[in-house]
Amino acid sequence: xxxxxxxxxxxxxxxxxxxxxxxxxxxxxxxxxxxxxxxxxxxxxxxxxxxxxxxxxxxxxxxxxxxxxxxxxxxxxxxxxxxxxxxxxxxxxxxxxxxxxxxxxxxxxxxxxxxxxxxxxxxxxxxxxxxxxxxxxxxxxxxxxxxxxxxxxxxxxxxxxxxxxxxxxxxxxxxxxxxxxxxxxxxxxxxxxxxxxxxxxxxxxxxxxxxxxxxxxxxxxxxxxxxxxxxxxxxxxxxxxxxxxxxxxxxxxxxxxxxxxxxxxxxxxxxxxxxxxxxxxxxxxxxxxxxxxxxxxxxxxxx
Amino acid sequence: xxxxxxxxxxxxxxxxxxxxxxxxxxxxxxxxxxxxxxxxxxxxxxxxxxxxxxxxxxxxxxxxxxxxxxxxxxxxxxxxxxxxxxxxxxxxxxxxxxxxxxxxxxxxxxxxxxxxxxxxxxxxxxxxxxxxxxxxxxxxxxxxxxxxxxxxxxxxxxxxxxxxxxxxxxxxxxxxxxxxxxxxxxxxxxxxxxxxxxxxxxxxxxxxxxxxxxxxxxxxxxxxxx
Ligand SMILES: Nc1ncnc2c1ncn2[C@@H]1O[C@H](COP(=O)(O)OP(=O)(O)O)[C@@H](O)[C@H]1O
Ligand SMILES: [Mg+2]
Numbered sequence: 001x002x003x004x005x006x007x008x009x010x011x012x013x014x015x016x017x018x019x020x021x022x023x024x025x026x027x028x029x030x031x032x033x034x035x036x037x038x039x040x041x042x043x044x045x046x047x048x049x050x051x052x053x054x055x056x057x058x059x060x061x062x063x064x065x066x067x068x069x070x071x072x073x074x075x076x077x078x079x080x081x082x083x084x085x086x087x088x089x090x091x092x093x094x095x096x097x098x099x100x101x102x103x104x105x106x107x108x109x110x111x112x113x114x115x116x117x118x119x120x121x122x123x124x125x126x127x128x129x130x131x132x133x134x135x136x137x138x139x140x141x142x143x144x145x146x147x148x149x150x151x152x153x154x155x156x157x158x159x160x161x162x163x164x165x166x167x168x169x170x171x172x173x174x175x176x177x178x179x180x181x182x183x184x185x186x187x188x189x190x191x192x193x194x195x196x197x198x199x200x201x202x203x204x205x206x207x208x209x210x211x212x213x214x215x216x217x218x219x220x221x222x223x224x225x226x227x228x229x230x231x232x233x234x235x236x237x238x239x240x241x242x243x244x245x246x247x248x249x250x251x252x253x254x255x256x257x258x259x260x261x262x263x264x265x266x267x268x269x270x271x272x273x274x275x276x277x278x279x280x281x282x283x284x285x286x287x288x289x290x291x292x293x294x295x296x297x298x299x300x301x302x303x
Numbered sequence: 304x305x306x307x308x309x310x311x312x313x314x315x316x317x318x319x320x321x322x323x324x325x326x327x328x329x330x331x332x333x334x335x336x337x338x339x340x341x342x343x344x345x346x347x348x349x350x351x352x353x354x355x356x357x358x359x360x361x362x363x364x365x366x367x368x369x370x371x372x373x374x375x376x377x378x379x380x381x382x383x384x385x386x387x388x389x390x391x392x393x394x395x396x397x398x399x400x401x402x403x404x405x406x407x408x409x410x411x412x413x414x415x416x417x418x419x420x421x422x423x424x425x426x427x428x429x430x431x432x433x434x435x436x437x438x439x440x441x442x443x444x445x446x447x448x449x450x451x452x453x454x455x456x457x458x459x460x461x462x463x464x465x466x467x468x469x470x471x472x473x474x475x476x477x478x479x480x481x482x483x484x485x486x487x488x489x490x491x492x493x494x495x496x497x498x499x500x501x502x503x504x505x506x507x508x509x510x511x512x513x514x515x516x517x518x519x520x521x522x523x524x525x526x527x528x529x
Pocket of ligand 1 (some may be wrong): 338
């Protein structure tokens with residue numbers, strides 16, 4: 001069995017080397033397919049990151065009077081929590097607001113100094129509202145604007161919904177187009193590998209006929225071709241890995257400037273998910289290629 | 304050894320290439336099958352090696368009914384039946400010896416076995432000197448002897464030879480026939496398909512004559528009739 005495996009690998013390697021141009025073309029096209037797919041994945045990660053950034057900026061807060069009692073605040077909070085569109089309401093007390101403020105300005109000694117000079121806590125307590133869905137935001141804002149309650153001092157609605165909707169739309173488009181492109185590339189890979197194996201079978205038709213004549217087992221006839229397609233898969237994945245990381249390092253600085261202050265690191269995302277990303281890609285491409293080569297061998301060598 | 308019971312076979316166009324053929328070949332026999340081209344001799348050979356299936360009738364090789372042989376069983380049949388053709392079917396980029404070893408390699412035999420079997424079959428066919436040459440560098444007779452060596456590696460009980468001398472001159476042809484006779488003397492059943500009159504008449508062995516897919520005569524110590 002091991003002996004057979006070694007012989008199959010030997011035949012397969014001979015085949016890949018002898019038809020070197022065919023192999024190069026096959027691997028190149030597989031690389032192009034993989035590159036597009038990975039680019040799509042990157043686009044998806046970036047747009048997801050953009051959505052998170054903007055979501056973060058959607059801020060619905062009610063600022064309360066400094067003399068509002070804990071009881072009043074809690075009553076208002078539970079009223080809000082009972083509203084359909086609201087997922088949760090976070091209470092930021094005066095003290096917490098001050099902590100946040102300090103943290104936010106920790107690199108700004110002048111502000112901290114003046115705060116210190118003030119002696120008292122000038123910040124108001126607030127209720128920060130998270131809606132259940134971004135689509136609810138305009139409606140919710142409308143409701144909150146007309147909300148009557150003595151303890152509300154001011155309302156702050158930074159409405160980023162339009163931009164959020166736009167980004168959501170773009171993300172959905174990327175997903176749709178992405179699916180289409182992936183489907184197209186899967187079809188292309190299938191055809192390319194099918195064709196390569198077909199050509200390989202054709203160049204080896206005499207060998208295959210003789211193998212069959214002298215009683216070679218069927219698996220011995222087709223395994224070398226299946227193995228060749230695995231070699232193509234492995235080669236293209238390795239090439240993509242070696243090309244894609246430099247590519248990511250190249251775009252990473254631009255991303256960092258674009259999403260200043262937010263943590264979008266595409267490079268480390270890829271590094272963290274290395275096995276998952278490329279393992280999965282290898283598995284899928286290998287699966288497609290094995291199917292393609294089995295079909296080609298079956299059709300053209302009558303195994 | 305080989306029993307055919309009323310076999311018939313037609314290709315897509317519906318014309319019967321084999322028409323109600325019945326035949327019994329005993330172990331150790333040397334049988335010639337003669338007939339004009341297009342009478343179904345090669346088809347008969349293909350039926351015997353499981354490459355074509357019959358439409359009617361039954362095909363037995365030894366105790367094995369191969370009439371409806373499954374694809375994955377064919378390799379085992381091929382290891383019991385050696386076969387050679389007019390066009391040798393050697394791989395041009397392998398030496399004679401490599402061509403012979405190839406047959407064992409692709410059947411998963413160990414290198415030890417290969418090292419033992421290959422020299423012995425090369426000796427039987429008398430190609431020890433030439434074994435490292437390529438098919439293009441030797442005569443047709445030597446190529447056919449290589450093909451015979453390859454057919455012998457599995458020590459088959461049956462050797463089928465479909466027009467083995469068709470591409471050879473008289474002297475080379477005689478050498479091949481002599482080799483087949485020697486192999487027959489070891490006990491291997493040999494079936495020789497040919498339309499070479501001299502060869503058949505010289506053999507003085509059983510001759511089966513075919514015409515339009517039918518057996519028209521079958522005689523011991525026969526002559527080429529047509
Ligand atoms: N694969 C095939 N498909 C269709 N017809 C075939 C095929 N092989 C052979 N034939 C036809 O069957 C007949 C017998 O062929 P064959 O067995 O090769 O005869 P022989 O070997 O006696 O010359 C011929 O008419 C040939 O054209
Ligand atoms: Mg013929």
